[in-house]
Amino acid sequence: MASNRPAQSTSFAPNDTHAFGFAPGADEAPWEEWNPTEDSLRPVRGRHRVSKQRGGGLARSSTVLGVGVIAAVGAGGMASAQTGKAPVSISMPDLSSLTHSAKELIGEDTGAKHSEGTxxxxxxxxxxxxxxxxxxxxxxxxxxxxxxxxxxxxxxxxxxxxxxxxxxxxxxxxxxxxxxxxxxxxxxxxxxxxxxxxxxxxxQYTLPTSSYTLTSRFGDAGSMWSSGYHTGLDFAAPTGTLIKAIHSGTITEAGWAGAYGYRTILTLDDGTQLWFCHQSSINVSVGQKVSTGDVIGRVGATGNVTGPHVHLEVHPNGGAAIDPMAWLQGKGLNP
CATH class of the missing domain: 1.20.5 (Single alpha-helices involved in coiled-coils or other helix-helix interfaces)
Incomplete structure (x- = not known):
């Protein structure tokens, strides 16, 4: 920083020059350099203390205050040197308020405000x-x-x-x-x-006769049958009622058969034998081809019987007799 040029000599210039370019008068005490301290800057009222600021806020505030004080002191000294009068006492403001104002000017956070005496x-x-x-x-x-x-x-x-x-x-x-x-x-x-x-x-199938009543079913027990149970299905009807071929096939037997009376056996193409027993008469002969519904005989009461009826037995592949009712139902017929 460049220094100021030396002041020109004047009639009232003191021999011992000090800062700001003037010296005390003859009747004045020697000037001393004034450095503000904590005690000298203590607030006049109360015991306000400034909280420690973050960053460089306090330093900047102190710099502003120092410059202001120095300027005020310098102005007073210069006025005294020019007029030759006694130095004017400087009234120090309440630094607490000044500090607050300075803080507001520099945009620093003033911190928490405490009541007087805290x-x-x-x-x-x-x-x-x-x-x-x-x-x-x-x-x-x-x-x-x-x-x-x-x-x-x-x-x-x-x-x-x-x-x-x-x-x-x-x-x-x-x-x-x-x-x-x-x-x-x-x-x-x-x-x-x-x-x-x-x-x-x-x-393709039909029932063996019409206007009938079912009297005995397959499996019925009784002493009338040599096997001890009934082996066929009985369609009771008046003597002379027509007996029809249930399905197309070939006549393989036709004639007297003891307890079965007059019997006709119709063998179907799949080998199933149908027995028509107790007929009063037979209308076909062995080897004859018949179709469904053709008349093969008439209802009678020949053989071991108690009344006129057609005793129907079913022998798959010429074997043992099965229930004619189930077989007929399997063909779409419901006796």
Missing amino acids: TATEAASDGSGAGEALRSRIMQQAESQRDSLASASVQATEDAAVKKAAAAAAKAQDDAVAKIAAAKKAEEAKKKAEEARLAELAK
């Missing part, structure tokens, strides 16, 4: 307690928010799981209903197909 230690303690309380409150709020978010996340996960389970259950139920419906539909289709097949078969 020490810096107490203020710091109060500030620390308030800061700790604020920090605690912030942490509590953050913890509460975190718990709320965690709870919301858990609830959302549970809701999603419940929704997914409900959707899966609904889908499973729909699938089960669909399977039941499909099975029912398939069963109905199968039933219809069987009915159609039987209807077609019914066109």
